Amino acid sequence: MTDIFSVKDKVIVVTGGLGQLGSQFSQWLASQGARVAIYSRRPFSAEQTEAKFPGLGKRIVVYHASVQDKDALEAATRQLVAEWGTPHVLINNAGIDSKPSGSADQNGPFETYPRKYWDEVIDVNLTGVMQCCQVIGSRMAGQGRGSIINVGSMYGMVSPNQALYAYREKRDGVPFFKAVPYAASKAGLLNLTRYLATYWAPKNVRVNTVTFGGVKTANFDKEFIEAFLQRVPLGRQAEIDEFNGVVQFLASDASTYMTGSNVVVDGGFTAW
Numbered sequence: 001m002t003d004i005f006s007v008k009d010k011v012i013v014v015t016g017g018l019g020q021l022g023s024q025f026s027q028w029l030a031s032q033g034a035r036v037a038i039y040s041r042r043p044f045s046a047e048q049t050e051a052k053f054p055g056l057g058k059r060i061v062v063y064h065a066s067v068q069d070k071d072a073l074e075a076a077t078r079q080l081v082a083e084w085g086t087p088h089v090l091i092n093n094a095g096i097d098s099k100p101s102g103s104a105d106q107n108g109p110f111e112t113y114p115r116k117y118w119d120e121v122i123d124v125n126l127t128g129v130m131q132c133c134q135v136i137g138s139r140m141a142g143q144g145r146g147s148i149i150n151v152g153s154m155y156g157m158v159s160p161n162q163a164l165y166a167y168r169e170k171r172d173g174v175p176f177f178k179a180v181p182y183a184a185s186k187a188g189l190l191n192l193t194r195y196l197a198t199y200w201a202p203k204n205v206r207v208n209t210v211t212f213g214g215v216k217t218a219n220f221d222k223e224f225i226e227a228f229l230q231r232v233p234l235g236r237q238a239e240i241d242e243f244n245g246v247v248q249f250l251a252s253d254a255s256t257y258m259t260g261s262n263v264v265v266d267g268g269f270t271a272w
């Protein structure tokens with residue numbers, strides 16, 4: 001029987017593939033027989049790769065290429081194409097946000113939000129995706145096939161609800177707002193996806209967004225989690241492996257008629 005969800009021997013680029021979700025996708029897809037090229041902003045040796053992904057060292061390779069550096073993306077991709085051939089799938093997963101633990105101005109009111117943080121987030125989350133699509137997507141288009149998966153967020157579909165963060169000011173006595181550039185960058189991804197889906201449709205390169213809700217990790221305040229879970233219809237955060245299925249689906253031939261779409265996996269957060 002043919003497995004329509006198979007990713008066996010597909011060459012898959014995962015940007016930011018050493019992070020929380022990126023390493024999960026890389027590990028899962030490699031375990032399913034794909035060959036995964038991680039593009040990382042920091043150097044990572046073959047020994048470190050084998051240690052992080054035990055037994056998968058031959059199926060996962062890490063290239064040192066920031067999504068902000070087009071020359072580095074070109075160099076990594078030339079090397080990748082020489083070694084494994086033109087990628088079949090690009091997962092634009094690298095992303096940054098203003099850190100809740102960051103300085104007061106990074107989490108302060110919109111009116112005085114510093115341009116430098118706006119630029120940083122837009123540069124990675126939106127311009128970085130554009131550059132990866134230019135470098136890798138263009139090669140896919142040259143082959144007449146490919147699937148690009150842009151990792152979005154529910155905060156690209158709806159605004160962050162500032163009430164969820166109000167406990168911070170009460171607790172710390174300093175105004176705290178979930179900052180603007182992450183939401184704006186992830187919203188921008190939705191139409192970058194549609195633009196490229198239509199632009200590259202004649203070349204059979206599919207482009208879709210996956211919109212994720214919050215993943216369970218240890219570093220959330222109790223007050224935040226309590227308020228947040230009230231607003232999630234399923235009443236819980238995602239487990240770290242609960243996005244693997246949708247990513248594999250979009251990477252595989254099970255989704256060959258899907259392009260320009262936004263697949264929402266958020267426990268229902270944006271449904272009410």
Ligand SMILES: NC(=O)c1ccc[n+]([C@@H]2O[C@H](COP(=O)([O-])OP(=O)(O)OC[C@H]3O[C@@H](n4cnc5c(N)ncnc54)[C@H](OP(=O)(O)O)[C@@H]3O)[C@@H](O)[C@H]2O)c1
Binds near residue numbers: 039066
């Ligand atoms: N976690 C969630 O709850 C959640 C929810 C919705 C959407 N998302 C999205 O899912 C994606 C992954 O998030 P995550 O939670 O796994 O975050 P994470 O653990 O911080 O991972 C992000 C990765 O991106 C890398 N990165 C940052 N800037 C880069 C650059 N210029 N070039 C290449 N790589 C770069 C980071 O590199 P370093 O390893 O060097 O730091 C890190 O490995 C992001 O796009 C995020 O917006 C996450």
